[in-house]
Amino acid sequence: MDMQGGSEIFKIGEYTFKSRLILGTGKFSSATAMVDAIHASGSNLVTVALRRFNTEYAEDDLYGPLASMKGVMLMPNTSGARNAVEAVKAALLGRELTGSRMVKLEIHPNQQHLMPDPIETYAAAKELVAQGFVVMPYIAADPVLAKRLEDVGCASVMPLGSAIGSGQGLQTSGMLSIILRESCVPVILDAGLRSPSEAAKAMEMGCSAVLVNSAIAVADNPAEMAAAFAKAVAAGFQARIAGIMSPSERASGTSPLTSFLSNG
Amino acid sequence: MKLHVNGKPYEHTAGRTIGTLLPEIGAFPDKVAVLLNDNVVKRAEWQNKELKDGDRIEILMLAAGG
Numbered sequence: 355m356d357m358q359g360g361s362e363i364f365k366i367g368e369y370t371f372k373s374r375l376i377l378g379t380g381k382f383s384s385a386t387a388m389v390d391a392i393h394a395s396g397s398n399l400v401t402v403a404l405r406r407f408n409t410e411y412a413e414d415d416l417y418g419p420l421a422s423m424k425g426v427m428l429m430p431n432t433s434g435a436r437n438a439v440e441a442v443k444a445a446l447l448g449r450e451l452t453g454s455r456m457v458k459l460e461i462h463p464n465q466q467h468l469m470p471d472p473i474e475t476y477a478a479a480k481e482l483v484a485q486g487f488v489v490m491p492y493i494a495a496d497p498v499l500a501k502r503l504e505d506v507g508c509a510s511v512m513p514l515g516s517a518i519g520s521g522q523g524l525q526t527s528g529m530l531s532i533i534l535r536e537s538c539v540p541v542i543l544d545a546g547l548r549s550p551s552e553a554a555k556a557m558e559m560g561c562s563a564v565l566v567n568s569a570i571a572v573a574d575n576p577a578e579m580a581a582a583f584a585k586a587v588a589a590g591f592q593a594r595i596a597g598i599m600s601p602s603e604r605a606s607g608t609s610p611l612t613s614f615l616s617n618g
Numbered sequence: 619m620k621l622h623v624n625g626k627p628y629e630h631t632a633g634r635t636i637g638t639l640l641p642e643i644g645a646f647p648d649k650v651a652v653l654l655n656d657n658v659v660k661r662a663e664w665q666n667k668e669l670k671d672g673d674r675i676e677i678l679m680l681a682a683g684g
């Protein structure tokens with residue numbers, strides 16, 4: 355069992371979090387909708403990206419709304435990086451902007467499927483760990499890669515459930531089970547989830563946390579969906595701690611089966 | 619001084635450092651990070667970081683993302 359997931363406090367590196375739901379900030383219709391959803395989720399950790407400064411969009415600024423939120427830590431991502439060199443650069447810029455040592459390391463060179471590049475991710479992870487970052491790599495659900503990233507000092511691993519933003523749910527549960535069994539760092543399911551029941555399932559399996567973005571941001575009511583995901587994540591975690599029964603091929607009655615109604 | 623700022627040619631007239639460039643283009647210094655010729659320049663170094671003709675500067679800020 356993943357001991358990190360089994361303890362009450364969710365810890366990544368030296369940081370502790372009350373909530374096991376991590377939110378992405380993309381795709382919301384407005385900064386207000388995003389802030390409302392973060393509040394409703396109870397999340398203490400949210401991802402942010404980088405973009406070029408543009409005088410025409412100088413007002414389109416996340417920093418103000420996010421900085422105003424108490425108890426919410428920022429985790430810059432390296433989205434847009436196509437290789438390790440670009441990812442390290444993005445991480446350094448993200449640290450400059452947020453002051454946060456946490457980085458969600460993601461390198462996906464192909465915009466069609468957004469699958470993470472394992473070779474570049476591994477190279478960047480080694481460099482970022484050496485530079486003092488708390489590295490959270492986004493990876494395919496590959497148990498060997500997950501272990502290699504743990505070995506070079508990553509603070510967690512973030513295997514995908516399905517393609518980013520696809521809403522195809524938890525398609526990697528077989529490989530995820532192996533990662534969970536082998537891992538000594540928190541395993542955070544990232545990407546592809548569509549509905550709260552899938553988040554609950556990931557937590558029941560032993561994930562330490564779940565990262566959700568699109569499923570909340572594109573809901574008709576993002577704040578309500580954020581609250582629903584929060585309940586599902588908490589329920590899944592609580593169920594796993596409570597001890598989920600083993601399945602059996604045979605029935606086992608829950609009521610007395612004595613034949614007191616028969617004539618015999 | 620002729621620079622490339624965020625991929626576009628830019629004539630910097632107000633001074634000769636990153637510290638003078640940012641207000642000229644309307645960037646809020648507390649909300650941006652700067653790459654000079656692919657190297658990150660820390661905020662503390664902006665005032666004294668001399669620019670020269672042909673320098674490539676990327677100015678970045680936080681954005682929504684997952």
